[in-house]
Amino acid sequence: DAGVTQSPTHLIKTRGQQVTLRCSPISGHKSVSWYQQVLGQGPQFIFQYYEKEERGRGNFPDRFSARQFPNYSSELNVNALLLGDSALYLCASSLDGGAGDTQYFGPGTRLTVL
Amino acid sequence: GNSVTQMEGPVTLSEEAFLTINCTYTATGYPSLFWYVQYPGEGLQLLLKATKADDKGSNKGFEATYRKETTSFHLEKGSVQVSDSAVYFCALIESNFGNEKLTFGTGTRLTIIP
Numbered sequence: 001d002a003g004v005t006q007s008p009t010h011l012i013k014t015r016g017q018q019v020t021l022r023c024s025p026i027s028g029h030k031s032v033s034w035y036q037q038v039l040g041q042g043p044q045f046i047f048q049y050y051e052k053e054e055r056g057r058g059n060f061p062d063r064f065s066a067r068q069f070p071n072y073s074s075e076l077n078v079n080a081l082l083l084g085d086s087a088l089y090l091c092a093s094s095l096d097g098g099a100g101d102t103q104y105f106g107p108g109t110r111l112t113v114l
Numbered sequence: 115g116n117s118v119t120q121m122e123g124p125v126t127l128s129e130e131a132f133l134t135i136n137c138t139y140t141a142t143g144y145p146s147l148f149w150y151v152q153y154p155g156e157g158l159q160l161l162l163k164a165t166k167a168d169d170k171g172s173n174k175g176f177e178a179t180y181r182k183e184t185t186s187f188h189l190e191k192g193s194v195q196v197s198d199s200a201v202y203f204c205a206l207i208e209s210n211f212g213n214e215k216l217t218f219g220t221g222t223r224l225t226i227i228p
Contacts (some may be wrong), residue, residue, distance in 0.1 A: 004157075007131075033215065033216070035216070040220075041220055041221070041222075042118075042203050042205075042219050042220050042221050043203075043216070043217030043218050044159070044218075045215040045216065046215070048214065048215060055214075056214070056215055058215065083217050090157060090158065092158075092216075098214060099215070100146050100165045102148075102160055102163065103160075103207075103216060104156040104160065105150075105157045105159070107156060107157040108157050
């Protein structure tokens with residue numbers, strides 16, 4: 001089976017622009033989470049979605065938004081980009097997002113903001 | 115809130131050496147604990163996990179035991195190989211009214227020299 005896929009692989013934007021990142025979960029997984037990994041740091045939680053509903057949100061500004069579609073794929077949107085938004089954005093999927101459930105990560109989208 | 119503290123890196127070892135990467139955590143309840151590995155240019159891969167106290171997770175020669183009394187989950191391997199060179203992340207997940215987010219440490223970069 002295919003793992004978690006993300007697109008695009010790399011993206012370069014300028015300050016003030018908007019960006020949309022996409023994620024397709026493993027087949028059968030209903031929960032998708034998004035994380036931001038700044039160079040040299042551990043990933044930071046942004047959002048979790050389960051069955052198309054937002055289940056959790058991390059400490060990120062309202063410029064960050066996400067949604068999950070009926071096929072369980074997900075998009076992460078970031079508006080009014082800042083230089084500090086440059087990072088690797090990781091998507092993870094799991095069966096139902098429970099505490100003992102394993103989250104499987106995609107390869108990430110590397111966003112560079114100039 | 116929850117937090118994970120990892121051994122500072124980078125760590126450099128010779129092939130066949132014994133490896134320990136320390137990890138301690140702070141959590142209000144009874145989290146599940148994970149070690150993830152990130153190889154150069156790739157996303158995160160689950161290495162092992164433990165979901166309750168005294169459980170031992172193991173995979174690819176790596177082991178970690180969930181120690182509730184010392185709030186620790188140290189990663190060990192008896193004989194490392196060059197192919198083990200990567201960044202290792204300790205993480206926890208604690209169910210919080212449906213918001214099952216992973217909290218990561220800052221990562222430990224491991225380099226194995228032949």
